[in-house]
Amino acid sequence: MAPSKAKLPLIPLAKDTILLPGIVLRIPVPNDRPDIPALLSNVYSRAASKTPSQRLDNVNVVCVPLNSLLLTRDGQKTISENEHSPKPKESSDINPSNASKNDLFGYGVAAKISGVEGRGTGEFALLVEGVARVKIEKFTQESPFFEAEVTYMHDDAISSDDVAIQGLFAHLKQLSRHLLFFTLLPRPGFSPLSPLLARRLEIYIARRGVQDAGRLADFMANIVEGSLEEKLQVLAALDVKDRIERVIALLQRQVDDLKNSVSIASFTGPGVPSNIDLDQMTKLNGRRTRRPGMPGMPPPPGMAGRGGAPMDDEQEPNEMDELKGKLDAARLTPEAAKVADRELKRLKKMSPAQAEYQVTRNYLENLSEIPWSAVTESHLGVETLSRARKQLDDDHYGLEKVKKRLLEYLAVLKLKQSINDDLNTQVAKAEEEKALERAESLKSKRVVDKSPILLLVGPPGVGKTSLAKSIATALGRKFHRISLGGVRDEAEIRGHRRTYIAAMPGLIVNGLKKVGVANPVFLLDEIDKVGTSNYHGDPSAAMLEVLDPEQNHTFTDHYVNIPIDLSKVLFIATANSLDTIPPPLLDRMETINLPGYTTLEKRHIAMRHLIPKQIQTNGLGPGQVEFNQEVVSKIIESYTREAGVRNLEREIGSVCRAKAVEYAEAKDARHVEKYKPQLSVEDIEEILGIEKYDEEIAEKTSGSVQLTGKLGDVLKESVEVALSWVKAHAYELSLTHDPTENIMKKRSIHVHCPSGAIPKGEISLRGRVTAVGGIKEKLIGALRAGVKTVLLPAQNRKDVKDLPQEVKEGLQIIHVQHIWEAMRYVWPESHWPGEENLAGIESRL
Incomplete structure (x- = not known):
């Protein structure tokens, strides 16, 4: 807001007294102050010249504090004094009745006179309400009262993108609540704050939004303890950010002092939550309250007295x-x-x-x-399925299995709604015809909607969380994420019983309160990392009732202690692994695997989603950086090695930042025409440095065999089983001419698996090849390494159907049931000794 100028009368305030915007102040006027009656006469004369609706409320006076010897008139600390200049009067000698213009601070607050107390021959008092900061530009008179030309200094509007202000504002509110928290506790020499007054102050703090950041800072500066110089610096802080930082420093100091003087050991212990808030402290302290108020925190007018309160336009209802x-x-x-x-x-x-x-x-x-019955209306029309399919396809490339399952859910939901709509029509008709029994019978046939509980399992970065958001968008439902990683207390899920201090609802109920509807999409993130049984209970067991479709329509939170219907909530859980999820909990969910992406899929994701996002994030515009297929493939193959695309996005971001520097420098030098937006493979190597990964290439020749690498127990056992089988069939394999000879007597075997954490295969002692997991990942790796032929267990034939088309076309996949079949393709054809052993394999299996 642009500053405005005015000529206004000034009221010097008493020693150590400051008025801030948004505060109500009572100014006692003793008999030895003739300036105030003269000032009031002038104010009333000006008010009389205005229309009735504009009178006293729109006639301002300026309340100016007395100056400090330690500060300049602009609120800056004094560095040195000119020894030849006249010394100002000591602050103890200054009072409003003998102050000169040099004794007044350079900033004040324009205020409106809201009332006069104690009219008559004796002393009286003015009630003033601070409106806005003003800067005193020039004094125009000093007698019979001060008058000056002033400039109104209104706070600028705060941008919603100003992250710094938002962070400071959140910290300010937190410290303000902490201050109220500690003032509810008794201290030696002080009485605790009235719970009712504390509650109203808390309401005032809670209602302030980020646009009120400056106003809240002024209010807390009025409450917090501080020196005259510190309060004057707050008054002179025209920049909201600077003002908040100064008030935060004052609040932090007082909160730390209160922490040291108040022992709260009696309020903590096993089973008691650590984040006690103001309401819970009111419970603890209610019976000990002796009187409202505390030193440094005068009770506000309209709340519990007069002397320093927020000016709130809205009256608090009953x-x-x-x-x-x-x-x-x-x-x-x-x-x-x-x-x-x-x-x-x-x-x-x-x-x-x-x-x-x-x-x-x-x-x-x-x-x-709690949204007991409020729901988001389902818009299940003719175009519902096609719209949802388009939404999912736009947001995610691939993941056909997941998309198919979600479309199935939508289709079922649509058909159920159609059935219920028809039944509702028949019920209404039956009720009109007074056929109540038929109406009740029709009502019982309504189909209940029980949302599925989906579990998305896959490595980090494959899009589990973003897929859940897309599901909510496709369904037109509200979305809420609950992070379960590190949850160790059952009460975090089910809530605390009300008998505990600072009891509160659990994560599920709090999530419902936040979204405000009974049928949202809840993302239960990292359910595989939820804690197991301990002295705080078993959080994983608490999730059983939440996720059981047969029980969650009567879920009971310990705090609420009333059944809540969760059957309308669409729960989507995510996990990196199934190993740590207890079997009973896993049984409640429908598992959908999200394996890693192929190079082709990563390239599509990068071109369609990641690159446009990073170009915008790094301040570049359309056409200012161009990635081609070759460049993206280079980044994928040489600088990332992951199942997901998180590191790929980071590397793309690094390239975009490098191009942003290049473009900015060209623009500054006014040689934009020399800037080349096109990226080449050479550019990638220069920006990202030496290749982080060399592609694993299939070996062209065979070698000796030993056992090395980081092998898991399963792989070690597989090697032992394979060795036992070879030793048992050494004669048939022409490895020895004597059936009784020990072939390992003069031989050593070396088996090396560079990625031994992933099981590669398994055979039985009789040579039968059994199924293995991770088929997609293994075959993608084989294709990238240049392998042309892959042997798969026959039992994994079903897994091949879900492979990307590029993998099916790039590999020759052979299914085998027995080790003899596998060795036929491995053994050199000219020396293959086992042809006769292939006969009758199927009959032996």
Whole structure:
């Protein structure tokens, strides 16, 4: 907002007194201050010349604090003084009645006079409300009262993209709540803050948004303890960011001092949550409250007295009526409504200072925020399936199995809704005809929608989380992510019982409160990393009720203690591995595997999604950097080796940043025409450096055999089994001329597996080849390494159907059932001794 100028009367404030915008201040006026009556006469004269609607509210005065010897008039610390200049009066000698213009600070606050107390012959007081900061430009008179030309300094609007301000504002609110938290506790020599006053202050803090950051900083500066110089520096801080930083420093210091003077050991212990908030502290402290107020925190007008409060335009409605209205609007289930009605009657009989008052009030507020019956309407029309298919195809390349399952769910949902719509029509017709029995019979035939519980399993970076977001978009549902990694306490899932201090609902109920509907899409991220049984309970067991379609329509959170219907929630869980998920929990979910991407898939993903995203992220525009297929393939094959595309995106980002520097320098030098947006393979090597990975190339010659590499137990056993079989059939393999000879007596074997963590194969002691896992990953690796022929167990024939087309076309896949069949393709044809052993293999299997 552009600054505006005005000529206004000035009121010098008493020593160590400062008025800030948004604060109400009471200014006592003793008999020895003739400037105030003269000033009021002038103000009322000006007000009389305005229309009735513009009178006193729009006539401002400027409240100016007294200067400090340690600061300049601009709020900067004094470095040195000119010894020849006249010394200012000591601050103890200055008072508003004898102050000169040199004793006044360079900034003040324009305020409106909201009232006068104690009219008559004796002393009186002015009530003023701070409106805006002003800078004193020039004094125009000093008698009978001060008058000056001032410039209004309004706070600039805060951009929604200003991450720095948003972070500081969040920190400011957090410290403000911490200050209230500690002032609720008794300290030696001080009485705790009134719980009711603390609650209202908390409401004021909670209602402030980031656009009110400067206003909240001013309010907390009025509350927090600090020296005159520190408060004057806050007044002179015209930049909101600078002001917030100064107030944060004051708050942090006072909170740290309070921490040292208050022992909270009695409020912590096993089973008690660590993040106690203001409401829970009110419960702890309610019976110990002796009087409102505390030094450094005067009770605000309209709340508990006068002397330094927020100016809030909205009057707080009656709490009981407001709470009742919230509960009515929540459309609670009959059981929940019964509980809420009982608790509300109890609450009305309690005093706000009672220990249980805030606990019960919080409980009722939580009940009102849970979406008991509110749902997102399903738009299941003619184009639903085609629209969802397009959404999934636009967001993700490949993943046909997942897309197919989701479209199946949509189709089933659409058919169920069609059946229910027809039944509802028949029910309405039956009710019109007074055929109540038929109506009830038709109602019982309605199809219940039970959403599936999908588990997306795959390595990091394959798009599990982003796929869940796309599902929510395709369904037109609200989306909420719950991170389960590191959850070790059962109460985090089920909530805490209300008998505990600082009890609160669990992650599931809090998620429902956040989205505000009963049928959202919940992403249970990293379910394989949820904790198992410990002294805090078993969080994985708590998930059983959440994810069991036969139980979750009556899920009971320990805090709420009323059944909540979770059957409408579409749960999508993600995991990197199935090994750490308990079998009973795994049994509740429908597993969908997301294997790694092929080079072709990665190239499509990079060209369609990653490159446009990174170009925009790094400040480049269309046509300012161009990737071709060869360049992308080079990055994929030589600089990344992963199942997903996370590192690929990082490398693309590095290339884009390098081109951003190149373009910026060309633009600064005004030689944009010399800038080349096209990337070559040579450019990639120059930007990303030496190739991180060499492609594994298939060996052209055979070698000796030993056992090395990082081998898991399964592979070690496989090698032992293979060796036993070879020793048993050494004569048939022409490895010895004596059936009794030990072939290992003069031989050694070396088996090397560079990626031994992935099981490569298994045979039985009789030579039967059994199925293996990870077929897609193994064959993709074989194709990239230049292998042309691959032997697969016959039992893995079904896995070949899901292979990408480029893999099927690039490899000759041969299925074998027995080791003799496999060796036929491995053994040199001219020396193959086992032809007769192939006869009758099928009959022996």
